[in-house]
Amino acid sequence: MIEETDAGSVVRYFRGKNILITGSTGFLGKVLVEKILRVQPDVKKIFLLVRATDDVSAKRRIQTEVTGKEIFKVLKEKHGNKFELFIENKLHPLAGDIMYENFGLHDVQLKELTDDVDIIVNGAATTNFYERYDVAFDTNVLGPKYVCAFAKNCAKLKMLLHVSTAYVAGEQEGLIPEKPFVMGETLREGTHLDIVSELNLIKGTLIELNKNSNSFSEKTERRIMKELGLKRARQFGWPNTYVFTKAMGEMVLGHLRGDLPVVIVRPSIITSLLKEPLPGWMEGIRTIDSVIIGYAKQALKFFLVDPNTIMDVIPGDMVVNAMMVAMAAHSEEQAQTIYNVTSSLRNPASYMILHETGHRYFVDNPPRGKNGEPIRLSKMRFFSTVAWLRAYMFIKYKLPLEMLHLVNIVLCGVFSRLYDEHSRKYILAVKLIELYAPYTLFKGCFDNMNLERLRMATEQNNDGEHYFDFDPKKIDWDDYFYRVHIPGVLKYLA
Numbered sequence: 215m216i217e218e219t220d221a222g223s224v225v226r227y228f229r230g231k232n233i234l235i236t237g238s239t240g241f242l243g244k245v246l247v248e249k250i251l252r253v254q255p256d257v258k259k260i261f262l263l264v265r266a267t268d269d270v271s272a273k274r275r276i277q278t279e280v281t282g283k284e285i286f287k288v289l290k291e292k293h294g295n296k297f298e299l300f301i302e303n304k305l306h307p308l309a310g311d312i313m314y315e316n317f318g319l320h321d322v323q324l325k326e327l328t329d330d331v332d333i334i335v336n337g338a339a340t341t342n343f344y345e346r347y348d349v350a351f352d353t354n355v356l357g358p359k360y361v362c363a364f365a366k367n368c369a370k371l372k373m374l375l376h377v378s379t380a381y382v383a384g385e386q387e388g389l390i391p392e393k394p395f396v397m398g399e400t401l402r403e404g405t406h407l408d409i410v411s412e413l414n415l416i417k418g419t420l421i422e423l424n425k426n427s428n429s430f431s432e433k434t435e436r437r438i439m440k441e442l443g444l445k446r447a448r449q450f451g452w453p454n455t456y457v458f459t460k461a462m463g464e465m466v467l468g469h470l471r472g473d474l475p476v477v478i479v480r481p482s483i484i485t486s487l488l489k490e491p492l493p494g495w496m497e498g499i500r501t502i503d504s505v506i507i508g509y510a511k512q513a514l515k516f517f518l519v520d521p522n523t524i525m526d527v528i529p530g531d532m533v534v535n536a537m538m539v540a541m542a543a544h545s546e547e548q549a550q551t552i553y554n555v556t557s558s559l560r561n562p563a564s565y566m567i568l569h570e571t572g573h574r575y576f577v578d579n580p581p582r583g584k585n586g587e588p589i590r591l592s593k594m595r596f597f598s599t600v601a602w603l604r605a606y607m608f609i610k611y612k613l614p615l616e617m618l619h620l621v622n623i624v625l626c627g628v629f630s631r632l633y634d635e636h637s638r639k640y641i642l643a644v645k646l647i648e649l650y651a652p653y654t655l656f657k658g659c660f661d662n663m664n665l666e667r668l669r670m671a672t673e674q675n676n677d678g679e680h681y682f683d684f685d686p687k688k689i690d691w692d693d694y695f696y697r698v699h700i701p702g703v704l705k706y707l708a
Contacts, residue, residue: 224672224682227542228254232330232370236312236361237337238262239279241497242377242484245534246335247280248491251304252289261327263310263317263338272307281305288491312338312357316364328367333541336361337377341498343454343649346436347443348416354459355409358467365474372545373475375537380480380526380556380660382461384452387657389559392552392664394478395461397469401451409462412446453652473548477540481533482556482660483653486702488529488694489683494702496530502568506703509572509594510581516606518647519654520598521566526558526660528686529694536665536684539672553668556660557686565654569596571695600651604644611640 228250237243250257262280266272280286281301290297310317316324340353358376365374383390384401400407419442423435430438443455452458464478485503486496499507502525505517536555544551557563573593580588597603615636622629669685 224539224542225253227545228538229256230258231332232259232261233257233333233335234261234263234327234331235335235337236263236357237335237339237377239264239275240337240339242481242530242533243337244280244283244285244497245487245530246337246537247305248285248289249531249534249538251300252292252491255300255304257304259306259330260304261306261308261331263308263312265311266307266309269307269309272309276305276307283497285487285492285495312336312360313352315360317360328364329369331368332370332372334361334365334368334371334374335377335537335541336374339377339460341456343456344440344645345443345455346439347446347455348420348439350443350455350459351413351416351462354456355413355462355466358463359470362467362470362474366472371474373477373541374471375477375479375541376464376467377537378460378464378478378480379457380482380554381457381653381656382452382464382480383658383660384457384461385652385656385658388659389661390554390658391661392480392554394468394550394552395465397465399465402449405450407450407462407465409466412462415446416442454649468550471550475544475547476550477544477553478550479533479537479540479553479555480660482526482528482554482558484530484533485527486529486699486706487531488689488698490531490681494698494705496702496706499707502527503703503707505568505594506572506700507708509591510576510704510708515592516595516597516603517654518597518600518603518651519565521569521596522564523655523657524558524562524659525565525568525654526556526656527563528555528557529689532684532686535682536668539668539682539684543668543671551664553665554660554662555665555684556662557689558659559662560666561686561689561691562659563691565596567691568695569594571692572700575696575700598655600647600655603647607640607643611636611643615640 233250235243235247238247247260247262250260262272262276264272264275266275293300308317308319308323310319319327336358338353338357340350342350361374361376365371380390382395386401397409398407419439423430423438440455443458447453447455447458450458452461467476467478483500483502485500486494496503505519508517533555536553540551540553576591580590583589597606615633618629618633618636622633665684672682
């Protein structure tokens with residue numbers, strides 16, 4: 215049951231709280247840490263679990279990869295020369311990893327955490343679509359298992375929030391509800407998923423590879439484990455290893471949580487900050503950003519997308535606002551709640567909007583060549599089906615490649631290096647098409663009625679920094695892409 219709340223009560227909720235955050239070195243993690251510190255400087259402690267050899271190295275990572283980033287500029291200006299002292303008092307880096315029981319922490323650290331922690335935010339994940347199956351499984355499946363086990367030992371715990379992805383829905387079409395996965399559930403009819411069997415399969419494959427280590431290079435082992443993940447994902451109806459393992463992570467969490475208060479947020483494609491603290495700031499190239507960068511550099515001549523398809527994107531600050539409001543709303547509530555933090559239902563934006571806005575932006579702000587002269591950009595070609603794009607690539611690239619192959623044979627390997635290089639690029643391009651197709655041609659629409667109820671229960675009163683807006687209806691997509699997102703991509707990613 216969501217009680218009516220307001221921005222002020224959300225801010226007050228975090229006063230005096232001890233919070234454990236995993237994944238703080240990621241984009242969303244940084245935005246969350248900065249927002250909590252900015253709106254509630256009286257938060258007690260924020261423990262940041264990061265991969266590092268020791269706590270000194272963990273502290274160095276936080277200084278370099280979190281507080282040293284431009285997103286903390288507003289907070290630095292607010293605290294002036296006392297910023298470092300403030301950070302020292304509030305942020306407590308810990309060297310550990312969610313893929314281990316008790317995160318690999320020593321007993322003293324463990325006791326402090328289990329005695330004091332009020333809130334756990336699990337944002338740690340590997341997001342590579344084509345990750346090694348063992349690596350993705352360790353972080354995205356075993357990680358939630360160990361986080362849940364740890365949470366059950368926390369005497370004061372009020373809330374466990376887990377960050378997932380809306381695309382655990384796979385390639386479903388129509389309206390996709392905010393409902394939890396049942397253990398063993400799959401997206402392919404007639405199949406059943408046994409997570410223990412998947413773990414045993416991984417272990418068995420690694421044992422076989424180690425037995426034959428003289429026959430396999432490290433590169434070959436990596437390829438075999440990547441292909442295994444993709445094969446298993448597709449067998450059960452998911453398009454790639456990332457969303458498959460994230461779905462399994464949700465199943466594990468739902469199965470093991472008992473009466474823990476759990477919130478799972480499922481954002482769609484997270485884009486640059488809309489408003490605060492730094493409009494346009496972002497890290498990590500998303501699907502649509504590779505198009506923007508490729509177009510600006512004229513390195514991408516074509517792209518697989520139906521311009522009329524809805525692209526579900528949501529600014530990073532809105533995701534964090536929803537997370538913080540959800541934590542306050544569901545504190546100590548013995549239930550599991552799912553939130554699709556998405557835009558396709560409430561304020562849909564098509565790829566055509568991005569295309570037209572991007573074209574207008576680059577006409578008004580053309581990139582410059584080495585001599586400073588503006589570069590006139592040619593229009594990008596779009597293909598709305600995989601079949602059409604493959605046909606185009608075959609004629610444009612594969613046939614010339616085969617001709618080069620024949621010439622190379624006739625000339626006794628003179629062009630071997632050139633052929634191998636272009637062949638690798640072609641194979642990579644085909645693989646990228648397969649990996650991105652489920653997103654650029656996605657036909658589903660994410661229901662977000664749970665999120666809408668949360669929004670309506672939160673009396674949004676815009677009082678500057680104490681503002682928790684996560685209503686995508688308020689976004690003017692054309693204005694956002696033109697004034698905020700595209701300039702942000704070019705500034706921070708290109």
